[in-house]
Amino acid sequence: MDALSSLLDGFATALTPVNLLWAVLGVLLGTAIGVLPGIGPAMAVALLLPVTYGLEPTGAFIMFAGIYYGAMFGGSTTSILLNTPGESAAVVAAMEGNPMAKAGRGAQALAAAAVGHFAGGMIGTILLVALAPAVADLAVDIGAPDYFAIMVLAFIAVTSVLGASRIRGLASLLIGLTLGLVGLDQMTGQQRLTFGSLQLADGVDVVIVAVGLFAIGEALWVAAHLRRTSGRPIPVGRPWLDRGDVRRTWKSWLRGPFIGFPFGAIPAGGAEIPTFLSYVTEKRLSKHKDEWGKGAIEGVAGPESAASASAAGTLVSMLTLGLPTTAVAAVMLAAFQQYGIQPGPLLFEREPDLVWGLIASLFVGMVLLLALNLPLAPLWAKLLRIPRPYLYAGILFFAAVGAYAVGGEVVDLVILLFIGLIGFGMRRYGLPVLPAVIGVILGPNAEQQLRRALQISDGSVTGLVDTPFSVTVYVVVLLILAWPLLKRFTGRGRAGRAGSGGVGGSGE
């Protein structure tokens, strides 16, 4: 088993004291961010992008992965105790978890969620270990046309699958692509959209765009509509489960990952759909149908397990193909670019220490998270009492630090505020933020691959579709584009996903 020995090497990397420290820091930050309202894992990783200037990549990615998984754990705490899920992945947790908490079974709900995340994360990561090297092997000799096809898939998926309106998703994507055009053309050095400014010739840094759209835009948007009376979290004791609870939930924990993982790997909006599917599945299979809606523990256990497994699935696409399927993955991709590392099939060959260290750290992180969350949940819940002015002032503060750290330029702060105002306007008019971020991150890269592919084929457009891989990807793209038509024929409405218009704001 090649993967197994690589994984063991990965553990050697992940368990060095320094990297263990980054893992602990990541899961602590992640849990806190998940619990805190108004701040999602994508914004958190975006705000932390500046550490990439001072930190070596392995440590940084171990921390980012800890934040991603940790935010999943923490997010369910908020849903269950406060019933105001901010992250789309945690919506389902509130449906059964909050009634449980109201009925005095909050401790059991928290425990079912925490163990569910642990099980989902573990099984998901095992699937990642089993599948990722195989996918990377399959894709190892893909060339420029294939990369371009993957990026087209990312663009189409992010505008069509997420959010309520395709046209608004497309508008957002084009805004992002435009921002990505600013600066010198990578192949000819031609100035584009710089208006003669030296500052703009370097382009707009991805960090500034991500921080501006995710952090400043969100903080300003919340500031304009700040809820003056925030809900009171339901007080809760230390999470525990009795034998009857475990007997009811263990199957749900094990089923969740097999729904969550595949949905994480494809560009279908991260954890939102699989958590809902898992909820429906558990409801159908449950022997206690009368309890649903009033606090059925399976309705917490299954979806939470699916949510964490979908995070592992997301990492498969991101690491092996460089295809970001969620906002967090998009920002992590930006971090890879900061280091000059190109995620893709070659990543496993070129950076084995980084990849396997990162994967091993996921297992370490899951154990840490379970240990942190089971006994300390009541303590984490106290974070919900943070005064909102401090929370959002803090977000603005760290956004300023991040943007300034990029190059020590005052003008970057002004650009940051400008992009933040764009983000504000996008939230006001229901333009999803994620397509813009994907556009900025992948746009320049996609242009380069396109031009390279056409250079090889000497300008002939057939050069874009001359490999089986690219043809397959374009078929998938066409299927996504035709999906609304197909759905009309099958007569299934989008009622189940109503109210999901603003996904991609603070991330999933």
Place this chain on the structure above:
Amino acid sequence: MTNRPDAPSAETLAASPGGAPAGTPDGAAERRSWLRDHSELGVCVLLLALGVLVLTDVLTMDVDIAQRGPVGPRTVPLVVGAGLLAVAVLLAVDVLRGGRGEAESGEDVDLSEPADWRTVLLLAGVFLATAVLIEPLGFPVAGALLFWGAAFALGSRHHDRDPLIAAVLSFLTYAVFDKLLGVPLPGGPLMGVL
């Protein structure tokens, strides 16, 4: 045939300002409420302007410098610019047909109240002030002012606690970034004294 679909909307547009005599409170109020209902058209205007900007940039580009490959530096901006124009039109059609972008909700967001522009402007002002002050005053001081100012704008009125938290946060961040992570931030005169 071509002007048929958008004829009613063009009429509405022209009728509200022109049809009702200027100064009639009814006509003005009606127009204002129509504009408020259709404020999303502003997004279309901005997209249109952005598209024109991108296309102008493409057309004024000097591309006699060595072009490598069949696709030059103009192709992609051309596609993006044209896309922006198309999306602006399609979005306008959607809005005039009654489509509305859903404002984003969140844990701390209360959409039942009208937007609080004062807070947003104050925050933007505080942020710009920080940008101006960061070099003369240094990061620890400017950062503390940013946090305090933002907290104040958001409604925090603890005049003892707020500045203290701001100062501690700003100083700690400076120390972590400048000394631990090796990301330089300007210390300013205060760090010179300490």
